[in-house]
């Protein structure tokens with residue numbers, strides 16, 4: 416039987432991604448005298464976030480930025496003294512393109528994720544047939560759906576914008592963010608802003624135009640609202656480093672997997688570390704992927720564990736490639752491109768890191784990140800690194816007409832990293848939260864529940880930290 420090797424902790428955080436690290440930091444700020452630990456199974460803190468530097472290149476192997484509205488990530492950076500290191504996207508080229516019959520075509524100006532704020536650019540876009548254009552331009556006339564039951568992205572988008580705009584624009588735009596199957600993705604959980612627009616204004620066209628009047632800057636461009644995105648001069652790894660340096664080092668346990676969890680009769684949580692060590696904690700925060708939290712909670716609350724296990728995950732890979740600028744006849748000017756599933760290509764999207772943010776590559780070089788996988792390309796991680804590089808370089812060579820091979824190639828695999836917000840997700844999360852409240856002295860945080868973006872993870876972690884410090888330590 417493993418022995419207790421640590422003093423009884425006031426709070427143990429399990430999982431050292433951005434969610435767990437933010438919670439640890441926030442609790443330490445509010446209760447500096449508390450005994451705290453974070454347990455991370457890998458030898459590196461940060462979870463899905465990772466910044467690497469190589470040959471003068473600053474490479475984000477997963478997330479490269481966060482949205483500043485909602486504000487939690489921005490606020491946290493400022494609170495940590497990183498205000499001067501915040502970088503906005505470059506004003507030039509703030510747009511994305513879409514692959515259409517093998518060629519890059521601009522996303523029509525004013526088109527945002529599932530709706531159009533301007534009709535003329537849709538009407539003049541070469542990516543749609545006349546039938547598709549006319550159907551899309553009828554959006555302001557389409558009746559609002561009665562009833563409030565959850566609707567999939569595919570159903571919502573086809574109902575409002577028509578099948579062609581869904582296939583050519585909406586499926587790849589949303590696929591790029593959620594790596595999801597649009598027939599299963601819950602509108603209510605993933606894109607509530609657009610549901611709300613339909614309810615309030617009767618159409619996305621009117622809703623987007625109303626929003627544009629309120630915040631003209633955010634409405635500029637097409638695709639993602641790039642003017643609202645920010646990163647840090649040293650990459651998002653700089654945020655991780657700051658969080659880590661603001662807590663005492665003895666609180667950080669790397670290479671420490673929680674292999675078993677029990678609740679003792681005196682109410683204390685008992686944690687088994689790497690199957691060989693034991694420690695007790697008055698409170699715990701599970702900042703692990705839902706399927707891992709399910710495995711740990713199975714003997715404690717089977718209903719809760721079953722609901723957690725019901726949240727599916729998708730895997731993806733990111734291939735980062737660096738080229739010399741002289742390899743291009745003409746350098747791409749946009750922030751990247753997305754690939755609709757109907758194009759039947761083996762990649763999801765490409766993000767032009769050098770165009771998006773300054774200081775990512777030396778002046779004579781050009782850095783790009785290619786995304787593969789997601790719910791609709793589920794076998795991607797079965798391929799070798801060499802094969803993934805070959806796919807990414809061949810696709811870029813064909814689409815961007817690049818001469819010769821990249822001088823740097825880096826593959827990062829993210830198995831089971833993207834929680835899928837399927838139909839009924841909100842009700843599932845509400846059930847999970849109810850069960851968690853009944854268990855007491857435990858919080859569940861992370862990207863599985865109320866938003867996959869970094870700001871939502873930070874918001875969830877801050878809220879959990881507040882609740883944990885407010886409850887009495889018995």
Ligand SMILES: Cc1cc2nc3c(=O)[nH]c(=O)nc-3n(C[C@H](O)[C@H](O)[C@H](O)COP(=O)(O)OP(=O)(O)OC[C@H]3O[C@@H](n4cnc5c(N)ncnc54)[C@H](O)[C@@H]3O)c2cc1C
Pocket residue numbers: 429430431432433434435454455456457461462463464476477478479480481482671672673674702703704707731733829832833860861862863867868869870872
């Ligand atoms: C390729 C990619 C690109 C993305 N791009 C963006 C972007 O540009 N902007 C944005 O806002 N978001 C982006 N995201 C989403 C965002 O990065 C993630 O949602 C977020 O980082 C998740 O953080 P987390 O702490 O909730 O989870 P994770 O980072 O998954 O952390 C969970 C941690 O728990 C640990 N763990 C698991 N089980 C145990 C155990 N039993 N004991 C101890 N530790 C355990 C894991 O090792 C892991 O470190 C992207 C995601 C991916 C995959």
